Amino acid sequence: MTKIKRTHRGNLAAYTCGIACGWTSPEIPKFKEDGSPLVAPLTADEESWVGSLLPVGAAIGPFFAGIAADKIGRKKSLLLAIIPFLIAFGLACITKTVLYLFILRFLCGLGVGIVFTVLPMYIGEIADDDVRGQLGSFLQLFITFGLTFSYAAGPYLDIKTFNLICLVVPLLFIILFSIFIPESPYYLIQIDKEEAAENSLMKLRSATAKSVSSELHEIKKSVEDAKANKAGFLDIFATKSLTKAFVISLSLVFFQQLSGINVIIFYAQDIFKDAGSTLAPEISAILIGVVQILSSGLTPILVEKSGKRLLLLVSAVGMTLSLAVLAYYFYLLERKEDVSSISWLPIVCLISFIIVYCLGFGPLPWAVLGELFPGNVKSIASTCTASFCWAIGFLITKYFSLVADQIGKSCSFGIFSLFCLFAANFVLLYLPETTGKSLQEIQELLSK
Incomplete structure (x- = not known):
């Protein structure tokens, strides 16, 4: 604890x-x-x-x-x-x-x-x-x-x-x-501060020098191996397994952003206002936040029991259905149909979207990323993946309002729903299960 x-x-x-x-x-x-x-x-x-x-x-x-x-x-x-x-x-x-x-x-x-x-x-x-x-x-x-x-x-x-x-x-x-x-013992070993690394590990583990000696030895070996096999960006494409890992990482964050999550987070109040929700927009946004907390709290429990692949698949299917229904609601609204009897629908759709997003496509692409790459390329792969993720996020956030004005919010959320369906297919066909597997086992899976 x-x-x-x-x-x-x-x-x-x-x-x-x-x-x-x-x-x-x-x-x-x-x-x-x-x-x-x-x-x-x-x-x-x-x-x-x-x-x-x-x-x-x-x-x-x-x-x-x-x-x-x-x-x-x-x-x-x-x-x-x-x-x-x-x-x-x-x-x-x-x-x-x-x-x-x-x-x-x-x-x-x-x-x-x-x-x-x-x-x-x-x-x-x-x-x-x-x-x-x-x-x-x-x-x-x-x-x-x-x-x-x-x-x-x-x-x-x-x-x-x-x-x-x-x-x-x-x-x-x-x-x-x-x-x-304290500073990371890995970094302290990298800069040849072994005594500081030992003190850091003792503080982190609340243990004695004797108790952490074995782990310190493992860290030293890991750092030495990483230095001996130091790699650059092009080394990601040196083997089939690393190339496939990189494609999987980029694809997962691509689908994460194309779910429309940043649009929903950044403009939650405006979306509820435009949808004509019976709840005040600010109350609806707070409700979304509370749901995010509760569902995010479940992920650490479920991921060890169900595995990442199943959670990502359930997440993608759930987001597809939630956004498809939301798109249909905006379609009725744009046709000036009477939606007063289902004015609760946008809240239900976004709550269900947030729940399944937080269970899977919110945290797990980053967790999978940490398991797909060996230490010598993990840093450069993480940097490129994070940058790509936010570049896609910029394009969606910047042009969502412009596109929505041209094609309507119904089509916009319909497109997000379609990308979530593509995400489900991608996970089903191409993503290996990484939970509980060693780095070597994961690399062998990727090589097949």
Whole structure:
């Protein structure tokens, strides 16, 4: 339990990412009102840029993260990742122009990109074998905590007060993480600080030097093997198994983004408002956040029992059905049919979508990524996959409103539903089960 509690302090960085991702849902409506602190209310085009600049920053962040993690260590890289959030939330308190909004959303994205790259790496290196799977799944859970905070507090606080409160979590992370959490023993071995690595491992395991000596030896061997077989980007295509692993990783995050998740998270209140939901949009968004927390909490339990492949398959099928029904609802709405008797339907659809997303396609593509690659290419593969993921996220978030205006929300959600169906087929046909298998077994599966 001590191991898990200590690592949760690191997940305050994920909590901060969640706040940043959910920030647009309650805040953008305020900047569109007549009482907006901006010189002029946000236009539709400006709104799309505010929503989509976070994915732009997040696509760039992993490249900084990969360099920083090797040069200054995992711990300092995570502390560095929090600085953009502090600047962004500070800017939000005083913003008067749209340019400030653009800058702060890009900075949030930069921080998100670094955290998403370094935090899983750090957790994977410090976690004991018996809790590694659980701790990896907690990343998604803490993100949903942050999202729900934005959904719950944002609509009821003025812009300045809300963003001052947002500053508290990253500041708390800096204090707790810098004082109580040690550097990764893997990194310390990499830079030839064996004594520091031993002390770090003793603190992480709450054990004596004798108790950790065996694990320290394994870490040294792993680091030596990685140095001896150090690889670059092109080495990913050197073998059939690595190439297939890379294609699977890119495909999973591609389908994750084409499910429309970022559109739903960033514009939750607007979607409920457009759907004519019987609940107030802000209440509906809070409900979505609570459901995310509950369903994300189930993933660490289910993944060990059911395996990742089955959960991903159930997730894809569930998202397909949820979005198809939502698309049909918007189709009736666009035809000006009377939908008052089924005004509850958008809430049910989005709740069911969020549940199955959080059980599978939310956290598991990243967990699968961590298992598909050997240590010598894992860093470069993770960086490329994370960057690709957020680049797709930018395109969808930026152009969703424009496309939806042209073809209607019914067609837009119908297209998302179709991609979820493609995702189900991909998982069924091409994804091997990685749960409970060693790296060697996974590589042999990929080679077939």
